[in-house]
Amino acid sequence: TYGKTLADREKLGVFKPADWTKEVLGTKFRGVLQKRNFLEGLKAMVIAQEPHKKWAPGQEEREVHYHIVMKMASPFAHAKICVDLGALGCKGFFTFPRAGWASYLAYVLLPSAKKLQKDLDPSCLFWPPSFTKENALEVINQVDAKMLHRNSAEVQQQIKATQAENLRNVIENRCVDEADVWRLAKRLKAGGEDLMWNYLETKDVGGVLRKGMLQKTVQYPLSAFKVPDGVQHWMDHGRGEKVLILHGEGGLGKTELACAVMYELTGPFFFLDKLDAAKKINFRGGEGLVIDDVNFSRLEVDDVKSWLDVQKPRCTHCRNDDAFIPAGTIRIFTTNYRSVNFFPVEARMEEHVKAIKRRVQWVDINEDVRRPIPVASPLPLAADPDAEEDPFGFGFDMS
Known part of the structure; x- marks a missing residue:
């Protein structure tokens, strides 16, 4: 409820839009954004006055309200902004047009079936000063051009991306x-x-999302596996210095074990099924890397060392492009190949053997590492109170 006079509204702490100029509203709005550390995200803003449907009491003109049309660099907690503005006496709400901010600019700057020419604000406030009405109209025209092209007869209208x-x-x-x-x-x-x-x-x-992206869960916990001694030793002492390579035949649970171990150590991790996929991922820090069914035999020996180096940041070889793996990224590889066939031939030279061995914890998986699922005993049959009693214990087979 508004007070009848400005003095009354000041006492109540609730103002009418007409009590504030666009400049005052813009200053207070930016102040609230600054308070919430959102001001840096404000790229552009337009404040426009619009006649309200209600008429001002005792006057021959309508009440007014403001539209603040803004473009933010990133999502923000708009509910807090409403609370802070309300504490200053400004009541309002946020709306987010589905077609983007260009449609809202068009609403406050251009006449349409929804808004007549006489209701347009001839003196909108534009912020920052470098963002002018001409810039706003250019934004509208660019979007309109895209829509006209999309809706033209020459182009089949596409509503959804493929x-x-x-x-x-x-x-x-x-x-x-x-x-x-x-x-x-x-x-x-x-x-x-x-x-x-x-x-x-x-x-x-x-x-x-491309296959092999960030995995936030695993199918089986680590407790579902019989963890080999070599794997446990690597988890306790070697994961910051060496990569873990699990070797064994298919069907023994190597991949599931690798995922469970990595999730235990790092939480979310990247799971890839080929080395070349590493060039498409973006490490944010702390994620592990599991690569399934690996064979390094076709790589240069120096490229192999890059894949195996945990302690330093490395650009690892991929087709057409390199992948960047940060220092400290824990790595687990699985393979069906024996070590003599897993590494390139030149890796057998003495100087390369030493460099590779100090970077690798090689564990052979010779048996199924998955714990058997216990089978519950069958439940006893419930007694049938209506069954006929057999005092002799001979049964009732009369044949």
Whole structure:
């Protein structure tokens, strides 16, 4: 409820939009962003006045309210901003148009069926000063041009991005989990490109993440395995100096054991099924790396040493590009190849053998490392109170 006079509203601590100029509102709004450490993320802002549906009491003009149209560099806690502005006497709410901020700019700057020319604010406030009305109109025109091209007869209208297009976006922007994918889709949508967003609304987000991305869970805990002594020794003493290579035939649980061990040590980890996939991942710090079914025999011996060096940051060899692995990244490889066939031939030279052995904990898996699942005893049959008693114990077979 508003007070009748400005003095009354000051006492109540609740102001009408008409009590503040656009400059005052802009200053207070930026002050709240500064208080919450969000001001650096404010890229541009437009404040426009709009007539309200209600008429001012006792006057021949309508009440007014303000629109603050802003572009932020990243998501922010908008609920806290509302609370802080409310404490200053400014009541409002946030809306997020699906088509991005260009559509909101068009709403406050251009006449339309929703907003008549006479209701447009002729003196909007633009911030920063370098962001002018001409810049805002250019943003609108760029988005309009994209929409006209998309809707033209020459181009088949595409509402959703394809799986291949989304996968390319995910890889190029180094998305490692579902949160990264949604942030990318929101950023594209804010720029007027909503194809990826439309796709994700109806599909499984995890489906656009490339196979071998960050694993946040494992199928089996470490307690489900009989951990070999060599693996336990590496976990306790060697993981910061050596890589672990698990060798054995297929079907013995090497891969599941590797994942369980890595999850026990690092939590989330990257799981790859080929060396070349490492060039597509982006380490953020602390993640482990598990690579399944590895064979180094086709690599140069110096490239092999790079893959095995845990203590220093390394650019490791991949086809067409190198992968960067930070120092301290714990690594586990699994293989079906014996050591003589696993490494390149030149690695058998004495100087290379020493360099490789000090970087590797090699463990042979000769038996199934998965603990057997105990089989529960069958439950006794419930007594049937209606069954006929057999006092002789001979049964009732009358044949």
